[in-house]
Amino acid sequence: MPQLSLSAAQPDARSAATYLKALQFPAAATRPALATTSFPRSSRVIDGSLAALRERESDGDPSVDLTVCAPNDTVVGRFHTGRRIDNRPESLPNWRVSTTTPETAAAISQLLGGATADDWAQGVVTGSPAVRVVLDGADSVTTELRLWGPQGLVHHCDGVLFLSPAEVQGAPCGCPESSEERAALAKKLRAPQPATTVVFRLAGRYDLGRFEFSSPSRILADAAVTARTQLAGIAGEALCELALELVTVSVGGGVEVSYRKPTLTVLGPWS
Numbered sequence: 001m002p003q004l005s006l007s008a009a010q011p012d013a014r015s016a017a018t019y020l021k022a023l024q025f026p027a028a029a030t031r032p033a034l035a036t037t038s039f040p041r042s043s044r045v046i047d048g049s050l051a052a053l054r055e056r057e058s059d060g061d062p063s064v065d066l067t068v069c070a071p072n073d074t075v076v077g078r079f080h081t082g083r084r085i086d087n088r089p090e091s092l093p094n095w096r097v098s099t100t101t102p103e104t105a106a107a108i109s110q111l112l113g114g115a116t117a118d119d120w121a122q123g124v125v126t127g128s129p130a131v132r133v134v135l136d137g138a139d140s141v142t143t144e145l146r147l148w149g150p151q152g153l154v155h156h157c158d159g160v161l162f163l164s165p166a167e168v169q170g171a172p173c174g175c176p177e178s179s180e181e182r183a184a185l186a187k188k189l190r191a192p193q194p195a196t197t198v199v200f201r202l203a204g205r206y207d208l209g210r211f212e213f214s215s216p217s218r219i220l221a222d223a224a225v226t227a228r229t230q231l232a233g234i235a236g237e238a239l240c241e242l243a244l245e246l247v248t249v250s251v252g253g254g255v256e257v258s259y260r261k262p263t264l265t266v267l268g269p270w271s
């Protein structure tokens, strides 16, 4: 059964009221500010991997560029589930990858299939719906929820605590606890939308550097909770699979709707 719930339970009046109150009147901070809620950064690279790369670079291997793959915060590309054609969104059966350099685009094309577009900045529409990736750890998967209003950001939380502004950071945000309740409330009210970000390297081309995938999918936001728990149980880097999975749901009256959901599966330690 697909995870998308089209008939989620309605929120009770009290939780909706609490929620609205929290949206409109953020409580004063009652807890110490979170140590950090920013984008996950890691400067750790497995010694063996880095040593191997240095060796290849010193051997004159042109595919190794330690200015890219050395430990730093640079994201060298982004994964996308679709593209825009004539300014209209189109979902794709396979990953599209945009990159910061034509060299990385060529490497993606070689690894995952697909041709680089004439304008390489548009990305490579690959031939792969699933790709093996390497994550640093639980901090590589983050979910934040945001609600924007005419004046700017109205509500910014991780589902439990405010992430900003500084005056309320770390205070309970009032969002419903269960994902079903959040989804139901989002249908009735203007509720914060999740954005889940995964930062990873490609298992097949670890040396390319870090890539990023961001998604507003509520299904991925829910799955991210499980993934973080699993990643926390793995010492060191973890091998995972990032995939686009075709889902078909019956919406009644014999009508079926298909869409692709991004999935992140933790496979085990990367060694």
Ligand SMILES: [Zn+2]
Pocket (backbone or CB within 6 Å): 145, 155, 156, 157, 158, 159, 160, 161, 173, 174, 175, 192
């Ligand atoms: Zn919230």
